[in-house]
Amino acid sequence: MKEKQKLIDFIQSVFPMPLSNADEIVALFNLKEFEKDDILLREGRVCNEYYYLEEGFVRVYTFDPDGNDVTTAFASSNQIVFELFSFFKRVPSGETIQALTPCKTWFITFDQLQYIFHAMPQFREFGRTILINTYALLKQRTLSMIRKTAEERYVHLLETNPDIFQYAQLKNIASYLGVTDTSLSRIRREFSKNK
Secondary structure (H helix, E strand, C coil): CHHHHHHHHHHHHHCCCCHHHHHHHHCCCEEEEECCCCEEECCCCECCEEEEEEECEEEEEEECCCCCEEEEEEEECCEEECCHHHHHHCCECCCEEEECCCEEEEEEEHHHHHHHHHHCHHHHHHHHHHHHHHHHHHHHHHHHHHHCCHHHHHHHHHHHCCCHHHHCCHHHHHHHHCCCHHHHHHHHHHHHHHC
């Protein structure tokens, strides 16, 4: 299980449980590696894999009515990556998940996840905690798009996830922040001057 130690540590950090239970859970996860620009999930397909991202950086995106690429989320190492609505509702995904760097993941399928949800109360609690945390982040993001200025959203992103600026294109960061490329350039210039 040494090769899956980071996954065990992650599970224990989210919901502490006996090591024997954590070992039983991670035994069901399989390794899958992606190259830069590989697609983990394509829009229109049903999400069937629940990934733990051990190493790497991914972005989630969709298209607006005019066909513009809009980034809806980023994920970095030590996070769960999947399209929640598609995965649990078994409907085609409205988003694409793309590797921005080489990625090392451990995954389980929908059927495997259902099995351990029912077989292991500890994993059910782990999964519930992940869902609560995911919902809370989504709610915070929605509120920040309404209540915070573009500058405040930029500063928050810089403080909470600075790696984004190393791995993502500025146009993707701009769409995630809900601003144009030009506005993001201006915000960055002003932020650098005021620092």
